[in-house]
Amino acid sequence: MSTTARSWSRRSLAALGLGLLLALTPALGPFDASVALAQTDPLPSWNDGKAKTAILDFVRRVTTQGGADYVPVEERVATFDNDGTLWSEQPMYVQVVFAVDRLKEMATANPALRDSQPFKAVVEGDRAALAALGEKGLLAIIAQTHSGMTVTEFEAIVRTWLATARHPRFNQPYTALVYQPMLELLDFLKANDFKTFIVSGGGIEFMRPWVPAAYGIPPERIVGSSGKTLFKLGADKPVIEKLAAVxxxxxxxxxxxxxxxxxxxxxxxxxxxxDGDLEMLQWTTLDSGPRFGLIVHHTDAAREWAYDRASPVGRLDKALDEAPRRGWTVVDMKSDWKVVFPFDKK
Amino acid sequence: MSTTARSWSRRSLAALGLGLLLALTPALGPFDASVALAQTDPLPSWNDGKAKTAILDFVRRVTTQGGADYVPVEERVATFDNDGTLWSEQPMYVQVVFAVDRLKEMATANPALRDSQPFKAVVEGDRAALAALGEKGLLAIIAQTHSGMTVTEFEAIVRTWLATARHPRFNQPYTALVYQPMLELLDFLKANDFKTFIVSGGGIEFMRPWVPAAYGIPPERIVGSSGKTLFKLGADKPVIEKLAAVxxxxxxxxxxxxxxxxxxxxxxxxxxxxDGDLEMLQWTTLDSGPRFGLIVHHTDAAREWAYDRASPVGRLDKALDEAPRRGWTVVDMKSDWKVVFPFDKK
Structure with a gap:
């Protein structure tokens, strides 16, 4: 691993580790929102305001043939972060919840796992030990839970987990915690001949089993983190094995x-x-021609969560500072979104 | 680099090195083929025969709704090698010709390059020294010619080279040396709702500037080899730099x-x-359901080249042995293709 890769992974893993330690917030019932959806509005779950106007205006400009800002169809590429941008990442990244659940399940089948750290701490929920995990311990947990099987087997493991796991606050499947306004934005861009991609810090193979159904984005348009793999022919039954290496x-x-x-x-x-999206926003917007950078600002503790600069999960600090001078549109979840989740809709 | 990666790269680079040493064959004029193209035939440049029948039959089966072998549209993925499968790879891989030309150009601007090996050997066409290059020398040549610029600059370099470089035998731009029957096959699959992808040992960034126009395959459907890159913000002008590392x-x-x-x-x-496609063919075909493996066998020295087991470029040995028992369709270029290149068509 290069020094650079190691340093990113340290940052990501530090965030994951802190996420593990966050207390689960008390469960609340679905928010009872009264929403009037206009049939002709492509973004019915967005309140009128600067953010919605900016999106509508941008898409109109780049799709108006003969206009100064017209962009040919083949160049219309839109990239979306996933955790915290398309679905909730609180109280901890969904993939970390998956890893913890899976480690507990593995420890049931293989009790020896309980005898050594860092697995003992995770299985027993030992918060002091978890706090002391560090990068090495977290890498060991990811390696233990995300390797040692084929990619096909891993896909089935993720599907099975998603079918039964429930979010601690909303008591919904994790895939129900996608943002209704962002689904509408994805559809709106697609209807305007944009190719939409996921560009996430999450694992590609953790996302592929559910992203196509959740967002209408096919497997080949999911960019994410990945572990090394190995091709094996076996007895005329080729497999691709997931290895314990980033x-x-x-x-x-x-x-x-x-x-x-x-x-x-x-x-x-x-x-x-x-801030994990800062360089993507820079790369996208700091060029000539019409460009659009969007930041979802979590400002709504009642319907979702309110967090930014101080949050170990999804910290938004530098990118928030940079947004005004870059002309990025900061979406205020509380005021810009009529509903947050699809299950909020009447 | 892992041991496995190193071993693949040694194999690939050994082939590249031998390719460098191949004598250029004498130039011949375009083959004068009389071709009657039937309007209703999706593969007009294919002669009737086992290969054409197998392709037509397979596509009919997987697209017949209600049929036993019907495959939903979203699962229709087709992958194509590039060098020797979609365009000519003789007398040497086009990307190697590019690297040699570029090194000569760099030596004009920077004569110091002529003073040290392996660059001296390439610039002077010293065949004995080239023969002794080895993996290290070849890696140095690729590193020297494919790094030290941004990805945007590299794209422009490739475009400029392709605009003027001519194939030594056919005196045509390299992008004219694509196989007409394979273009028809790509179009036929696309018309039947297949997503077509390039999966090539060649460099992704060497292919992207010309593949979309040549094959109708967009940049995000090009899988290939790659070098490491680095993101730099600079003075609010972000760039992605190509590094000298695989x-x-x-x-x-x-x-x-x-x-x-x-x-x-x-x-x-x-x-x-x-044989570089062997594992792709295994991974594609050794599974349940309808599957199709195709091997282009270069059997036509008059119109293109005839080579297989003994060729340092595009060696076809193990995969040719394995084809019969796997049920792969081996295309005999000489008998299966009415024309080879688009410029052969009347």
Whole structure:
């Protein structure tokens, strides 16, 4: 692993580790929102305001043939962060919840796992030990839970977990905690001939089992972090095995690198919610021609969560400072969104 | 670099090195083929025969709704090797010709390059020194010619080179040396709702400038080898720089790994022409349901080239042995193709 990759992964993993320690907030019932959806409005769950106007105006400009800002269809690429931008990342990243649940399940089948750290701490919920995990311990947990099976087996493991796991606050499947206004934005861009991509710090193979159904984005448009894999022919039954080694961390400066590697075009539009999206927003917007940078600012503790500069999960600090001078649109969840989740809709 | 990656790259680079040494064959005029193209035939440049029948039959089966072999549109993924499968790779890989030309140009601007090996050997065409290059020398040549610029600059360099470089035998731009029957196959699959991808040992960034126009395949559907890159913000002008280090070698066992990473679905259809495609063909076809493996066998010295087991470029040995028992369709270029290149058409 290069020094750079190690440093990104340390940052990501530190955030994951702190996420593990966050207390679960008390469960609340679904928010009872009264929403009037206009049939002709492509963004019915967005309140009228600067953010909605900016989005509508941008899409109109780049799709108006003959206009100064017209962009040919093949160049209309939009990239979206996932955790905190398209679905909730609180009280901890969903993939970390998955890793913890899976480790507990593995310890049931293999009790020896309870005998050594860092697994003992996770299985027993030992918060002091968890706090002392560090990068090495966290890497060991990811390696233990995300390797040692084929990619096909891992996909089935993720699907099975998602089918039964419930969010501690909303008592909903995690895939129900996607943001209704962002689903509308994805659909609106697609209807205007944008190709939409996920560009997430999360694992590609953790996302592929559910992203297509949740967002209408196919598997080949999911850019994310990945572990190394190995091809084995076996007895005429080829498999791809997941290894316990990091291949690529698609976070921070890794996002423009992943975009270049997987997509091969500079996006026209990028949406994120944390400092992990800063370089993607810079790469997308700091060029000539019409460009759009969007930041989802979590300002709504009643319907979702309110957090930014001090949050260990999804910290939004530098990117929030940079937004005004870059002309990025900061979405105020509380005032800009009529509803947050699809289950909020009447 | 892992041991495995190093071993693939050694194999690839050994082939490249031998390619460098091949004498250029004498130039011949375009082959004068009389071709009657039927309007209703989706593969007009294919002669009737086993290969054409197998392709037509396969596509009919997987697209017949209600049929036993019907495959939903979203699962119709087809992957194509590039060198020797979609365009000519003789007398040497086009990317190697590019590297040699570029090194000569760099030596004009920077004569000091002529003073040290391996650059001296390349610039002076010293065949004995070239023969002794080895992996290290070849890596140095690729590093010297494919790094030290931004990805945007590299794209312009490739475009400029392609605009003027001519193939030594056919005196045509390299992008004219694509195979007409394979263009028809790509179009036929696309018309039947397949997503077509390039999965090549060549460099992603060498392919992106010309693949979309040549094959109708967009940049995000090009899987290939890559070098490491670095994101730099600079003075509010972000760039992605190409570094002199290998990131991924998309050859041999790297092909199913690249397919899994970039595409995230197992292909239904794969086409290749060399042992570098063996694992892609295995991964594609050794599974349940309808599957299609295709090998372009270069059997036509008059119109293109005839080579297989003994060729340092595009060696086809193990995959040719394995084809019969796997049920892969081996295309005999000489008898199966009415024309080879688009410029052969009347």
């Amino acid at each position: 291949e690529f961390v698609d976070d921070g400066p890794g996002k423009p690198i992943g975009i270049n590697r997987f997509i091969g075009r500079r996006p026209l539009f990028a949406a994120g919610n944390s | 990131e991924f070698v998309d050859d041999g066992p790297g092909k199913p790994i690249g397919i899994n990473r970039f595409i995230g679905r197992r292909p239904l259809f794969a086409a290749g022409n060399s």
